[in-house]
Amino acid sequence: PVRRGGDRAHPSGLTPYARRKRVEALEAQIHEFEAALAGLSRDLNAAGAAGDADTVRRLGESYLEAETALHDAMTEWESLVD
8 A cells, every 4th residue: 555655554554653653662662671681680690699599580580571572672663664
């Protein structure tokens, strides 16, 4: 399908404006996830050095969740910017 202005519709089905807004939101989320992962990594290192196994386990779970969320956001972002 062709939209106003000759822009082809994106496979996502989003209008160009909606797609641009979603990309902006995803970029903000990606930066937040990256910052969270950096903080969790520092905390994991500190807990490991202190020998605090419970904290390492808890932080490790949080790290994996944040890593999965980052991957999902990046995958969606990639699908929208092509």
